[in-house]
Amino acid sequence: MLTHLEMTSEVSSDPAEIRGARRVILPGVGSARSAMAHLNETGAADALRARFSAGDPIVGICLGMQLAVAHSDEDDGVTCLGLLDGHVERLAVDRVPRLGWALVEPWNEAFYFAHSYHVVDAPSVATSEGIAVAIAAGSFFGVQFHPEKSARAGEELLRRCL
């Protein structure tokens, strides 16, 4: 996807690289506990906090968005990065995981979701079926859906926020 946008990227958990990069994407696959353990062990967590304090941009995707708030209920409770207010709860919808394309308001655009948890009491800027699916504060912008799997709509969103 980033190649399509004519951007180059590097996968890294090195604190100096994270601190120095022009832009940082915090992606999300796996569980909150293993992701936070990795970020803490590598020093990436502190580098992300330093970036945020300095006002350098961070984009969180899916779990990467959830990690930005204070706390997650996943895996019996995990302390997250705490860049933004809010916490993460298990979805209370008909079928979990919540899988598939869903409309996001006020953007009036469908994006692809695959999640079992969601953020609450966070600075929400967009919702889908009543769920906060994009949050932003300071230099952090995070989305619950997967722009990299959301065809044209996702590509346009990434182009705007990167």
Add this chain to the structure above:
Amino acid sequence: MPLKRLIPCLDVRDGRVVKGTSFVQLRDVGDPVELARHYSDGGADELVFLDISATPEGHDTMTDVVRRVADVVEIPFTVGGGIRRVADATRIIESGADRVSINSAALAEPSLIGDIAARYGAQAVVVAIDDLDGQVYSHGGRTATTRRTVEWAIEAAERGAGEILLTSIRQDGQRSGFDLDITRAVRDAVRIPVIASGGAGSARDVADALKITDAALVASIVHENPTGLSGLRDDITACGISLRPWRTI
């Protein structure tokens, strides 16, 4: 509830699509990467690749196909076939697939479901069930098992599956409609999403299935009609089903 999903399924053997297609506008109708791009551009919500290779070399070729599909396709895709252990799932997911689908291996070793889910999340694990008259069949529908379809779906969900892909062996390839009874029974028994498969012959058939399930798998109905997918989407929408609003490029 998210929008209903229409999912074309491609059977791939030794890196080539095997079910007949008549896409005259494609340079290579057997190239899974080109077909995937075609369906993605045509409004598919997701894709499923079923690797029916019989050899380890064939599965290695599939890994390369997954890598190339991930480079060009910007919608989610699932890969099934030949996934017998966590390492196989790792190979497929780290090559760029979003989800893996497991069938016979899960029947032989049900703990595989939870093992993959623990590593990659429930959303990454699809359990495929081939049904004939309420009974589960393994090995591409050739071998009867002692398991009942509804009970196996419940167990798969409890073990961490993120979705059930339910195929009716009797209806598969018949193009006379889905088996709505077993589809409804499985849908009612679990709290994870269900994909209906086997029997799509018309937009009405797909719409009938989508009134019950979250997604429908389609094969010949789209493979055999070069302009079919976007027209099919319109016809399904006209039957009162909410699909993703999709714009032409």
